[in-house]
Amino acid sequence: MHFVPATFFAFVFTLLAVFQPTQAASLGDDSHLQLKHVMASVQSKPGGYTTQIRPLTPILTVPKAEDTAFVCQRAPRAAEAVLNYFMKNPAPVDKHRNLDIEALKKQAKDIAAYVNKAFGRDVVSEVYVIEGGKSMGSGVMSRLPFAQTQGCGRVMEEYESRMNQLLGGEKK
Secondary structure (H helix, E strand, O other), rough: OOHHHHHHHHHHHHHHHHOOOOOOOOOOEEEEEEEOOOOOOOOOOOOOOOEEEEEEEEEEEEHHHHHHHHHHHHHHHHHHHHHHHHHHHHHHHOOOOOEEEEHHHHOHHHHHHHHHHHHHHOOOOOOEEEEOOOOOOOOHHHHOOOOOEEEEOHHHHHHHHHHHHHHOOOOO
């Protein structure tokens, strides 16, 4: 019986490595979960057919609070789905060759459809993308509409606590 908790904790620590720490926010509906940045295809110039690889940071909007643990447990699938989307649809750039955030906001639901397909159910409503490997806790990032983001560390701690209670273990 000791095999299950050891495997569970190993899985949790693996997931924690996938996510960057961000500022703590209370869990609730319309949670925003920040994935670690991915290296994805971006247009080399506006409307260009050639691409470059750049770091992009995906932010997942999860409408139901009870689905956040499900999303965090499947973080690698979400990252792979985002990469697949950008392989088929390289991220657009503006005339200064910076990521075109407005165009990507219009694609947020399309990117979410790729993530939901990878999950096998609709749990993510939108996926926003920020250029670079950013943490949402400071600077310009904190003024964006989805600045109250969190990594999955806190979500998984809460999930682990609930699982321990259900298994009759320690109570927190």
